[in-house]
Amino acid sequence: MLIPEPLQLVIDELSKLPSIGKKTAQRLALHLLKSDKEMVKSLAKGLIDLKEKIQFCEVCFNISVANICEICTSQKRDRSKICVVEEASDIIAIERTNEFDGLYHVLGGVLSPLSGKGVEDLNIKELLKRFESNEVEEIILALNPDTEGETTSLYMAKLIKPLGLKVSRIARGLPIGGDLEFADDATIGRAVISRIDI
Amino acid sequence: MLIPEPLQLVIDELSKLPSIGKKTAQRLALHLLKSDKEMVKSLAKGLIDLKEKIQFCEVCFNISVANICEICTSQKRDRSKICVVEEASDIIAIERTNEFDGLYHVLGGVLSPLSGKGVEDLNIKELLKRFESNEVEEIILALNPDTEGETTSLYMAKLIKPLGLKVSRIARGLPIGGDLEFADDATIGRAVISRIDI
Numbered sequence: 001m002l003i004p005e006p007l008q009l010v011i012d013e014l015s016k017l018p019s020i021g022k023k024t025a026q027r028l029a030l031h032l033l034k035s036d037k038e039m040v041k042s043l044a045k046g047l048i049d050l051k052e053k054i055q056f057c058e059v060c061f062n063i064s065v066a067n068i069c070e071i072c073t074s075q076k077r078d079r080s081k082i083c084v085v086e087e088a089s090d091i092i093a094i095e096r097t098n099e100f101d102g103l104y105h106v107l108g109g110v111l112s113p114l115s116g117k118g119v120e121d122l123n124i125k126e127l128l129k130r131f132e133s134n135e136v137e138e139i140i141l142a143l144n145p146d147t148e149g150e151t152t153s154l155y156m157a158k159l160i161k162p163l164g165l166k167v168s169r170i171a172r173g174l175p176i177g178g179d180l181e182f183a184d185d186a187t188i189g190r191a192v193i194s195r196i197d198i
Numbered sequence: 199m200l201i202p203e204p205l206q207l208v209i210d211e212l213s214k215l216p217s218i219g220k221k222t223a224q225r226l227a228l229h230l231l232k233s234d235k236e237m238v239k240s241l242a243k244g245l246i247d248l249k250e251k252i253q254f255c256e257v258c259f260n261i262s263v264a265n266i267c268e269i270c271t272s273q274k275r276d277r278s279k280i281c282v283v284e285e286a287s288d289i290i291a292i293e294r295t296n297e298f299d300g301l302y303h304v305l306g307g308v309l310s311p312l313s314g315k316g317v318e319d320l321n322i323k324e325l326l327k328r329f330e331s332n333e334v335e336e337i338i339l340a341l342n343p344d345t346e347g348e349t350t351s352l353y354m355a356k357l358i359k360p361l362g363l364k365v366s367r368i369a370r371g372l373p374i375g376g377d378l379e380f381a382d383d384a385t386i387g388r389a390v391i392s393r394i395d396i
Contacts, residue, residue, distance in 0.1 A: 065204070
């Protein structure tokens with residue numbers, strides 16, 4: 001037995017995490033072994049609290065400490081706009097910009113025949129249900145600009161437009177600070193097509 | 199409050215780990231949030247066990263479940279040879295090769311004026327004490343082949359040779375499967391100097 005069992009167990013658990021392989025897991029576990037006991041205890045307690053205190057918002061599936069999240073309950077948000085994202089982490093990214101004051105809806109992924117994700121695996125039913133209040137006027141699709149994201153956006157637009165709602169999609173184009181010379185053809189092409197008057 | 203406190207706490211703790219930045223920590227924490235509750239609990243319990251069940255061997259500073267590690271207590275090991283390594287993880291790496299059947303000694307780092315590590319910060323005193331049993335005949339230095347490792351090796355050799363012990367250092371040269379054309383000059387130079395008769 002080269003590696004004591006309690007250490008091997010932590011290595012195995014850590015290597016289940018995304019982007020953490022066997023070697024990284026071993027290095028992390030050995031680092032924790034040498035770390036301050038209080039720091040490791042605090043991490044362990046944090047993990048338990050994470051699962052016990054945080055849930056997903058019943059309305060928009062954002063992460064939340066209450067049944068309904070702070071954004072959904074806030075009186076300051078524009079309730080006529082719902083921004084549809086793939087994951088809760090996308091909400092954090094958009095909120096950081098301070099450019100959107102509406103509500104959100106987490107789809108929980110995108111349509112993907114390869115990974116077996118179909119319409120019923122996404123929170124689409126739940127989104128349609130939110131339209132019943134008649135408050136919603138615009139749906140902003142903010143899915144990732146890849147093939148699956150685009151396909152899902154098209155599907156969502158086809159589904160929602162007939163309900164009389166405005167459907168938009170966040171812009172694709174050259175990233176701020178980017179260099180036209182080094183941008184890929186698809187991005188430049190899309191930026192030309194999506195040009196706006198100034 | 200964009201990120202609920204229990205989540206932020208886990209992100210902060212995870213980002214203290216080596217090679218894990220703020221973004222990776224956030225991705226890992228969100229992954230754990232979506233993971234099976236049992237898996238997260240098992241990781242949390244593993245972390246507590248890690249600190250409570252594993253200690254460092256009193257003789258060689260290897261990781262161990264008992265006061266003295268399995269290698270130090272084993273009757274099958276050659277007690278005349280001690281391989282000196284920087285960290286306990288190096289023992290795992292050497293043991294995996296099955297090429298060494300002696301004992302080990304973990305220095306706990308190398309001499310490094312930049313990070314303020316001096317002679318008294320390493321387990322050198324404890325190594326010298328192990329010579330008192332008169333069982334030890336050879337010290338094999340297996341420190342990393344960088345400037346600090348080389349300096350520490352030279353220091354150790356100067357310290358130990360006068361005691362009448364044989365001191366060796368693991369070989370530097372072209373890595374197995376490597377390509378001479380792409381090896382760096384220092385490695386090729388050292389491989390030429392350290393050539394052996396065949």
